[in-house]
Amino acid sequence: MENATRIEAPFLGLGLDDLIIYAVPLPDNQIRLTDDGGTLNTETITPTKRTILVQQIQRYGLRLENDEIMVEASSDRFPEKSQQMIEGLILINIFVLQQ
Numbered sequence: 001m002e003n004a005t006r007i008e009a010p011f012l013g014l015g016l017d018d019l020i021i022y023a024v025p026l027p028d029n030q031i032r033l034t035d036d037g038g039t040l041n042t043e044t045i046t047p048t049k050r051t052i053l054v055q056q057i058q059r060y061g062l063r064l065e066n067d068e069i070m071v072e073a074s075s076d077r078f079p080e081k082s083q084q085m086i087e088g089l090i091l092i093n094i095f096v097l098q099q
Contacts, residue, residue, distance in 0.1 A: 001036055009086045019089050021082065031078055033085045034070040039092055053095055060088035 004022040011019045019039075024032040045053065054064050061084050062071045069088065073081040 001034075004034075004036075007082065009089075011086065011090055019086060019093075021085050021089070023078070023082075026072065029075050030072055031075050031081075032070055032072045033081055034068055035085075035089060037066070037068045039069055039089050040064070040067055040096070045096070049095075053092065056091055056095065057088045060084040060091070062088045 001022050001024065004024045007021045007023060009019040009021065020035070022034050022036055024034065026032055040053075057064060057069060060071075061081070062069055069085075069092070071081050071085055
């Protein structure tokens with residue numbers, strides 16, 4: 001990802017590697033945090049489970065867009081939003097493993 005900062009969280013993802021998120025600077029002192037589509041394999045998730053998953057990640061303030069999990073925030077809310085992003089990715093990993 002161009003102009004993005006890669007952040008590796010010390011939690012295992014589905015591939016037994018670190019959870020990875022990217023911080024992308026936006027105009028007006030905003031930041032987008034995204035997994036760049038690396039967390040979710042939507043081919044293995046039924047439409048019903050996808051709906052449940054979207055509802056669950058929305059509790060963390062996240063959204064699913066083109067198989068990419070993301071959130072946008074002002075730079076002063078970066079610590080809070082990055083924590084929510086990591087928690088959401090952990091939730092997704094647990095959700096997928098329970099299928």
